[in-house]
Amino acid sequence: MFYPKTPFLGKAALLESEILKVHSAALPQLLPWLCQTPRTTTYRVNTLHSSVTEFKQKLESILSFKYGPAAPKVYGLPELPEILCIAPLDSTTVAAYDDTHKQIIVDTSCGAALLRGAHIYAPGVLAMETGTQLRELVNVFADLPGKCKRGTTTRYECEQKIFLGVGEVLMQRHQLYNNTEQAPTGIAVQMKWNMSGVPALGDLSSEAAMLQNLPSIVCVRVLAPQPGERILDMCAAPGNKTSHIAELMRNEGIVIALDNSASRLRAMQSKLEHYSCIVCHHFDATKACHVDASPESNRPPFPPNSFDRILLDAPCSGLGNRPQLCCSIKQPKVLESYPHIQRRLMTQAVQLLRPGGVLVYSTCTVTEAECEELVAWTLRKFPQLQLVEATPKLGAAALPLPELSPTLCELLQRFGPDLDTVGFFIAKFQKL
Template identity: 70%
Template sequence: MFYPKTPFYGKALLLENEVLKANSTALSRLLPWLCQTPRITTYRINTLRISVADYKAQLQAKLRSQYGQKAPNVYGLDELPEMLCIAPLDVAAEDLPVDDHLKQVIVDTSCGAALLRGAHIFAPGVLAMESNTQLQELVNVYADLPGKCKRGTATRYVCDEKIFLGVGQVQMQRHQLYKNNEKEESSPTGIAVRMQRNISGVPTLGDLSDANGLLQNLPSIVCVRVLGPQPGERILDMCAAPGNKTTHMAELMGDVGTIVALDNSANRLRAMQSKLANYSCIETHQFDATKAWHAAGNGPSSGPPPFASDSFDRILLDAPCSGLGNRPQLCSNVKQAKVLQSYPHIQRNLMAQAVPLLRPGGILVYSTCTITEAECEQLVAWTLRKFPQLRLMDATPKLGAPGLPLHPELSAEQCALLQRFGPSAENRVPNLDTVGFFIAKFQKASELR
């Protein structure tokens, strides 16, 4: 196992050696960065419902009520006018001492990562809570890195590989979290511990998403801006769940046109419906996007999938991926080399469907929330070899860094057209701190059918 040190905590990332070997230079170079928490919080504003200025005033009021004069700054970026950023608190991690007299709550690593990004702790994420912990009591919150803490543990969990995340206030007691009677209601929901402060310095706001604004990673907002959807167009979102990019497209189109959103999971589609309900231009289909092209069809298709060739003005292929750009990675020991190597195969299959579905002159954006060259630059190189009718376009607005060098498959000029979010000094916006992400923009030549 490999244990890189980070500014916030020590043994924070567990990765098996074969995973490192499978991903060449990119992953090994970025491991320390992956352990750290992106400190900027971003909300995408639904400008069809509210002005950015009004939403900003609401955010500022919320922050002032919680932090008073120490409230973090709220600001925007010219390149993404529908987005607002919340700066981190002006508190260093080492300024948060551990009070050993407080009782402890243990959470799993997934919950811990969300906590460090400003979330509160919901009931399913609580692995253990000490006996006699009272409502409103302050507790130390730790993440269980090795995953050995038994759910419902009532005594203090002793482990050298648990890490301190912050201090919270109890909202649910043990008897609410861990029901002994099988006939009782299913697992509880709701906030179990409301965080007061965390070691990352990200404001502990929870998720303020509603119909007016959505908590969303900055690169995902950039991705839809790169696609550039226009009112009246017919657009395909090949892998739409959870629907955040889908609704962003609808907003940029003024809810005029057609967005066809595909996902092969009925459960994911159901989860999207409340988010999509306020948009008339979105139609959803449970369908495997690797079968979306009907090769025998002719002309544009307005029916259900599969679709005829040249059916869409723009296509977003936000592909299934290894997700290794998600930060912080508190514990990532489940993705074996064999699993990681399977993603490029899926991504190629999806790309092979997308290209014939795109009309001549149309725009195709490929994106992933990962950092491996195999799923990013190498996938782009394969696409250009396989489909000569495609050419790379500049993925603007450009807030991230260029693609990684990939000689001889991609030239330096081609890499400059790509956009990669990572720990690079070449990011166009100073101090940009985001999840890992990759964006490539293609145009289909008009003269080739």
């Protein structure tokens, strides 16, 4: 049984260097960093609906009620005026492990969310001991090897389960495993505290503000959308960046949001319905440009030179997500497939961007092939594109490559070790 202060990757989650293809100098820092939890929680305030001051007061009130004098600080960042950060809890607020509590087992995906401040929803509970009562405090463990059978009634004995924290039971066994056609929903276990020290608040997202990773917020600020512009979000789901674009445009202009998944597009509709400037389409962005398309239409495909700014937040391997409690090693062929789709999307984006327009490319991964190498390929393939500085600059410079000079590396942003964020990459181009 593991219960370290900093949850770590299990043996099955160690990402081999030859598969990751990251710079060798970064590996000693990268792997431990990927298994740690970002400890700062960030909310992006919708300034069209609320004020930063109002939402800050709300957060401070909730934290004060839950933690009293030990409530963590809520603060802003001058580079991102719409953001509020919640600091981690002081280490003294983490209670000692108590083996007298019954145990709850969750999968590693649920466990990772829990360490970032989430509560446990019904589908995430793999096992609960018989006799567990409502409002009872329980120890929560993640099943690293993935061998726990759903609905297990006895204590799950496993050397590779990891202790995550303590929660309060809000649903009993018969509610979770009643074998009815309708799966249970809602919070099953409300976390009291977790091992990461991130405040256990759940997701407080509403029309007033959205829980969002810091680099994703930086990404849209780098795009710098302006009121009245025509902007394309090529791979829009789940819609968080799309709504941020609309807010920075003050809901004036037009934002075309494309995604090739109908289900993901439906899921984000409620999030975007308050913005009159956003038009969503279920469409494959690798076919978004067509020379015979109507220049007057807001439906894809579109003619060349149609957009003032384009966000290409590309499909990627997602290896920047933290913490990675356990993950299946992706086969080289799978990892190698991502740059191919990224290049196809980039080719469409360059055609769709008007001269003088801005294109931002981003990924939530750490591989060179999907980040720095993709930028080098783009500059070779499209001489009409110029790399410009991605500001505001909250990330570090890119990893060095033979094709990218130190000057060009400084224009890019890589969120990696020594930063309290998820792994992320941002590049900003301008079409000459």
